[in-house]
Amino acid sequence: MANKARGETTVTLGGKQLVLRPTFEAVEQIQDRLGERLVPLISRLSRSDFGVRDIAVPIHEFARAGGSEMEYQDIGELVLAEGLKNVAPTIMTMITDILLGPEKKTDAPDEKPETEKTA
Secondary structure, eight states: OOOGGGTOEEEEETTEEEEEOOOHHHHHHHHHHHTSOHHHHHHHHHTTOOOHHHHHHHHHHHHHHTTOOOOHHHHHHHHHHHOHHHHHHHHHHHHHHHHHOSOOOOOSOOOOOOOOOOO
């Protein structure tokens, strides 16, 4: 089960649910394996300019960080079976959260700026 406080999420591939955990090591491995940083990767993903490797590598690394022992080749095959465009949004959301931080929610009403005090 994914721990939202850690930024974890899940993805289901071939009927198997994988916990994806964003860690420093996972991000480093993704960047090394793909040969690019996260900003160019998310830019390409948002333009639908990606291949199976661009989706399978992040899933593999985040799943490993989440405790999965599934091999990269198996994840790649399952990503193909699910359809790249069906799996890509999960990775796009995770990378966006890494870049921008998870969305902060508050119950406090919006504060209005103080108006200038007159003398």
